[in-house]
Amino acid sequence: MSEPDSRGDATTPALIPPPLSLYIHIPWCVRKCPYCDFNSHGQRGELPIGEYVAALVRDLEQDLPLVWGRPVHSVFFGGGTPSLFPPAAIGDILAACAARLKFHPGAEITLECNPGTAEHGRFEGYRAAGVNRVSFGIQSFDDGCLQRLGRIHDSREAEAAVKLAQDAGLDNLNLDLMYALPGQDLAMALHDIERAIALQPAHVSHYQLTLEPNTQFAARPPEGLPEEDAAWDIQEACIARLADAGYAQYEVSAYARTGRQCAHNLNYWRFGDYLGIGAGAHGKISDGASGTIRRRWKPKNPRDYLAHAGTAAGIGGDDPIAPANRPFDYMLNALRLVEGFALRDFEARTGLTRRAIAGELATARERGWLEGDGEYLRPTELGRRFTNDVIALFLR
Numbered sequence: 001m002s003e004p005d006s007r008g009d010a011t012t013p014a015l016i017p018p019p020l021s022l023y024i025h026i027p028w029c030v031r032k033c034p035y036c037d038f039n040s041h042g043q044r045g046e047l048p049i050g051e052y053v054a055a056l057v058r059d060l061e062q063d064l065p066l067v068w069g070r071p072v073h074s075v076f077f078g079g080g081t082p083s084l085f086p087p088a089a090i091g092d093i094l095a096a097c098a099a100r101l102k103f104h105p106g107a108e109i110t111l112e113c114n115p116g117t118a119e120h121g122r123f124e125g126y127r128a129a130g131v132n133r134v135s136f137g138i139q140s141f142d143d144g145c146l147q148r149l150g151r152i153h154d155s156r157e158a159e160a161a162v163k164l165a166q167d168a169g170l171d172n173l174n175l176d177l178m179y180a181l182p183g184q185d186l187a188m189a190l191h192d193i194e195r196a197i198a199l200q201p202a203h204v205s206h207y208q209l210t211l212e213p214n215t216q217f218a219a220r221p222p223e224g225l226p227e228e229d230a231a232w233d234i235q236e237a238c239i240a241r242l243a244d245a246g247y248a249q250y251e252v253s254a255y256a257r258t259g260r261q262c263a264h265n266l267n268y269w270r271f272g273d274y275l276g277i278g279a280g281a282h283g284k285i286s287d288g289a290s291g292t293i294r295r296r297w298k299p300k301n302p303r304d305y306l307a308h309a310g311t312a313a314g315i316g317g318d319d320p321i322a323p324a325n326r327p328f329d330y331m332l333n334a335l336r337l338v339e340g341f342a343l344r345d346f347e348a349r350t351g352l353t354r355r356a357i358a359g360e361l362a363t364a365r366e367r368g369w370l371e372g373d374g375e376y377l378r379p380t381e382l383g384r385r386f387t388n389d390v391i392a393l394f395l396r
């Protein structure tokens, strides 16, 4: 434990394994959206649901030795579109996980849902299966915007889906919205926020539309995209309106009512540990005894994944995070948070001393990007505007 760190300090603190989460990836959607670079594939014919559930179980069994005995604090079904899987399949996956892992009492269990896949009775089934949080990909309540985004649902279906979940007794709901959409002005973006607030979700995610490489939008950018300054004005105005309605910003794109922050995402941003199962899923696991942090990922292509899950070929890669790279990895997450981070958490979760980042922290303070006392540091308003520049300081 007292090996020198990347900067040659002799007193490296112990790496203390942080809380553990479980991510489960479902790689299919009804149709691929033109802006999306997630590992998601348009559905062609029947989905191999039974086969995929069995592959997830093999995948999990192979990862279990990485986390023996550690409780799972949250589970997240992400996609793709997990709501393409019926409640019985989600129930089978959760039962198989609970039989092999210790779930923390009250663990948050989230399922991502595309409103275009919501059906009467489904949410009762998800809830009975153990899901206690649903995240809806709403994107906008403007039917013109939804069409330009290539979405399969309209605003009426979006509202109906949220109400179905609420009627099923699911009260911990997130609504994903995007802004800086083609043809969208400030008034339209604020109108989206108003319609979201009217549905009284516990949480809102508000993402700026980005043109991701290898998407249709990157190849042929849509017309009428707002300029960067206009996008910033939209974000500022939406932050204020959300705050006014009781949704406090706690991360670059996340807003929640008191006590309703997403536990699963918070664990990522606090550099917690997670297992990732499913096509293209990533995991990050710390080992206190050896002082190592590793990332492990699975084959991206669903066909490869189905063929190889649970075997050596079912591991897409498994790499340690070198001590020299840990500050950047930590900051990439922690500096997204309004609360920032405590230096003792940086030490416990990277196994490095605070001296390893003293120079970068001093620079960030001088530039007015970070503030705080000796122990806690958080981004200033300026630092939040230039999050990527602040994070880049830690790149080695």
Ligand SMILES: C[S@@+](CC[C@H](N)C(=O)[O-])C[C@H]1O[C@@H](n2cnc3c(N)ncnc32)[C@H](O)[C@@H]1O
Binding pocket: 029, 035, 036, 037, 038, 078, 079, 080, 081, 112, 113, 114, 115, 136, 137, 138, 139, 176, 177, 178, 207, 208, 209, 210, 211, 212
């Ligand atoms: C994996 S998708 C979630 C749920 C579901 N697949 C859906 O779209 O309804 C996660 C969220 O990421 C956001 N997102 C996806 N691509 C984006 C992009 N290029 N720019 C900004 N946000 C994006 C969307 O808000 C989307 O709901």
Ligand code: SF4
Binding pocket: 028, 029, 030, 031, 032, 033, 036, 037, 038, 040, 079, 080, 081, 114, 137
């Ligand atoms: S945004 Fe959601 S529904 Fe659209 S392709 Fe991506 S994962 Fe699928």
